[in-house]
Amino acid sequence: AQGQLKEDKPYYVTTPIFYVNASPHVGHLYSMLVADVIKRWEVLKGKRVYLSTGTDEHGMKVQQAAELQDMHPKLLCDTNSETFRDLAKKANITNDYFIRTTDPEHRDAVRYFWARLRDSGYIYESKHEGWYCVSDETFYPESMVAKDVSPVDGKVIMVSMETGNTVEWLEERNYHFRLTAFRDRLLQFYHDNPNWVVPRNRFVEVIDWVQNHLEDLSISRPASRLSWGIPVPDDPSQTIYVWVDALVNYLTTAGYPVWRPGSEHTQGWPADVHVVGKDIVRFHCVYWPALLMAVDLPLPRQVLSHGHWLMSKKKMSKSRGNVVNPFFALSRWGVDILRYFLMHGSAITDDADYNNELIIEKYKKLQGGLGNLLNRVTRPKDWSVREAVKFMTQKHPSPLLPIVETYKNEVEQAMKIVFENMDTLNPNVALREIMEIAYNTNKFLTDAAPWDKVKEGNIVAVHQMVYHVAESLRIVGILLQPFIPEKAAELLDRLGVAANRRSLIDAKIYADTEYGTPTIDLGSGRYSSLFPPLGSEE
Ligand code: ME8
Numbered sequence: 001a002q003g004q005l006k007e008d009k010p011y012y013v014t015t016p017i018f019y020v021n022a023s024p025h026v027g028h029l030y031s032m033l034v035a036d037v038i039k040r041w042e043v044l045k046g047k048r049v050y051l052s053t054g055t056d057e058h059g060m061k062v063q064q065a066a067e068l069q070d071m072h073p074k075l076l077c078d079t080n081s082e083t084f085r086d087l088a089k090k091a092n093i094t095n096d097y098f099i100r101t102t103d104p105e106h107r108d109a110v111r112y113f114w115a116r117l118r119d120s121g122y123i124y125e126s127k128h129e130g131w132y133c134v135s136d137e138t139f140y141p142e143s144m145v146a147k148d149v150s151p152v153d154g155k156v157i158m159v160s161m162e163t164g165n166t167v168e169w170l171e172e173r174n175y176h177f178r179l180t181a182f183r184d185r186l187l188q189f190y191h192d193n194p195n196w197v198v199p200r201n202r203f204v205e206v207i208d209w210v211q212n213h214l215e216d217l218s219i220s221r222p223a224s225r226l227s228w229g230i231p232v233p234d235d236p237s238q239t240i241y242v243w244v245d246a247l248v249n250y251l252t253t254a255g256y257p258v259w260r261p262g263s264e265h266t267q268g269w270p271a272d273v274h275v276v277g278k279d280i281v282r283f284h285c286v287y288w289p290a291l292l293m294a295v296d297l298p299l300p301r302q303v304l305s306h307g308h309w310l311m312s313k314k315k316m317s318k319s320r321g322n323v324v325n326p327f328f329a330l331s332r333w334g335v336d337i338l339r340y341f342l343m344h345g346s347a348i349t350d351d352a353d354y355n356n357e358l359i360i361e362k363y364k365k366l367q368g369g370l371g372n373l374l375n376r377v378t379r380p381k382d383w384s385v386r387e388a389v390k391f392m393t394q395k396h397p398s399p400l401l402p403i404v405e406t407y408k409n410e411v412e413q414a415m416k417i418v419f420e421n422m423d424t425l426n427p428n429v430a431l432r433e434i435m436e437i438a439y440n441t442n443k444f445l446t447d448a449a450p451w452d453k454v455k456e457g458n459i460v461a462v463h464q465m466v467y468h469v470a471e472s473l474r475i476v477g478i479l480l481q482p483f484i485p486e487k488a489a490e491l492l493d494r495l496g497v498a499a500n501r502r503s504l505i506d507a508k509i510y511a512d513t514e515y516g517t518p519t520i521d522l523g524s525g526r527y528s529s530l531f532p533p534l535g536s537e538e
Contacts, residue, residue: 012268025323040482054099059242386516
């Protein structure tokens with residue numbers, strides 16, 4: 001039955017839902033992009049895949065932003081939510097859902113979830129005192145706050161040691177979730193699922209937190225303080241904590257709570273991957289599984305946590321104001337160039353600096369390593385890719401020349417690395433390896449020098465070389481689709497690969513024997529290239 005379940009369930013990947021207190025920046029785009037690359041990869045396998053993204057609209061942070069702008073919070077949400085939706089569209093993110101926590105279905109799902117939590121017996125009411133951080137929407141334990149000096153007026157303030165954001169002392173009555181009761185179950189679950197959080201170093205932090213810092217979780221705020229949110233069912237004097245509200249979005253999108261018993265799997269839950277920034281790992285990897293355990297729902301299968309984009313070594317953040325406007329970046333560089341730049345760095349495992357010079361540098365490598373390569377094999381009058389494909393696949397080919405054999409093995413080895421890294425949620429390593437195939441192919445072409453074989457009249461050698469280079473390009477084109485969908489499509493058009501031969505089954509050497517006649521005009525000269533000159537920028 002378990003096997004059955006797995007096949008029926010669509011693959012479900014999520015992004016965080018973003019606070020609407022300000023406009024999106026490149027960091028938010030990055031989370032969407034990583035999730036989109038994962039989705040597109042699974043689609044290439046032929047799976048049914050759902051990607052959800054959206055906006056987190058309740059809570060103190062949004063309430064205060066609206067007050068500051070003298071706006072009704074709903075109006076602020078409507079305007080800013082639309083900007084995130086627009087960003088997803090402009091960046092070619094293939095999200096199937098865009099959830100807003102102010103949607104009525106979501107409110108119903110959260111209220112239902114709350115009621116199940118209450119039924120579970122893990123909620124109790126008590127006085128809460130502690131340091132609350134509005135910017136991070138969380139309480140911090142005493143051990144995690146420190147004194148600092150306000151840059152605004154030089155006064156002593158208290159800040160979170162983790163994020164540096166200001167905290168304030170609160171004393172109020174609210175509902176608590178008995179998180180500490182889940183300590184052993186969580187630790188057992190982590191132990192049984194060693195790849196549940198990737199990369200591993202983030203998982204180590206999660207385990208440490210559960211072992212050493214676990215406290216019960218305050219899950220409501222007095223409505224007198226927080227009015228912009230979902231009221232606690234049966235107790236409107238309390239508003240549901242924004243993080244409980246927000247996490248449930250992943251269930252709402254999957255159709256919760258109208259699952260018929262036994263049909264949960266048809267709706268996508270449990271999620272296959274939650275993509276999150278490292279700043280919200282604790283919420284997704286400690287609070288969320290415990291809440292799900294309390295109401296007896298299956299847990300997400302994996303959490304992929306990524307690092308932060310920095311500007312001049314500081315985290316890009318709305319509160320700090322050091323952000324790159326993703327709309328400007330998209331229109332300056334083009335969608336695929338920005339997608340390539342963001343995915344090619346190491347921002348999953350480490351923090352990465354956003355830098356225009358580096359974008360140009362990476363673009364030049366694409367021009368030299370891939371654009372020129374494509375022209376080198378498709379343009380010459382001395383041979384034809386189509387003829388080489390036909391010759392190699394329809395006639396009985398002679399044994400491969402040693403140089404071709406070696407090269408073919410290298411490409412297959414690299415492809416293996418690409419597949420392994422995609423399947424273990426390392427898309428940036430995979431992308432770099434795809435590019436290695438292209439760089440190695442350039443080298444092969446130079447070393448093998450088919451133009452010399454043309455002069456010698458050694459037609460077998462020419463066909464072998466051209467065909468294997470074309471095969472690499474075809475495969476590189478297929479593998480690049482999740483990352484740079486438009487450029488990859490153009491590459492495959494230039495090679496004449498049919499639209500229905502671009503999935504992962506076709507990403508094998510010799511899998512396709514029908515291509516080679518370009519379906520678009522290849523043009524001539526340096527401006528007709530997959531990666532044309534940038535113009536004045538270069
Ligand atoms: O935390 N670099 O929303 P948020 C990379 N609403 N990614 C970044 C980034 C940066 N500089 N800045 C933000 C929230 N992000 C909650 C989430 S989910 C149920 C609720 C990305 O608007 C990263 O994924 O503060 C981070 O986790 C997320 O945006 C936080 O967005």
